Amino acid sequence: MTDTAAADPLSLDLSPQALLRWYIDAGVDECIGEAAVDRYALSERLLAEAQARRARAQPAPPPPPAAGNRQAPPRAPAGPSPRRRGPSRSMP
Structure with missing residues (x-):
């Protein structure tokens, strides 16, 4: 505990310089x-x-x-989709 905390509150230095020192000691860094x-x-x-x-x-x-310039939506490519038949050969 500091001496100012234990001192009589009525005997504290309340000058502007003492108040600014207290703010600086408390970490105040912005006005x-x-x-x-x-x-x-x-x-x-x-x-x-x-x-x-x-x-x-x-x-x-x-x-x-x-309205007169309508186009058909693009179509999917024709042809069979590639599918594997039988068990996978890469797995033991």
Whole structure:
């Protein structure tokens, strides 16, 4: 326990220099502005911006074919499918 923790609370040095020293000793390394930062609103805004960038980056879907320009869907190749008959020879 440190001497300041055991000392009388009314006899503590409350000068700005002592307060800053206490903050440094506690590991504070960043100041805060006058207004609070709403991290939830900030993350929602960043998420919306990222989604908008993704939407702009995606190519537009191709237009549907015209009514008079319909083509048949591609056909599968004709011919028998290769099949093995009998037991496998690679296994003992």
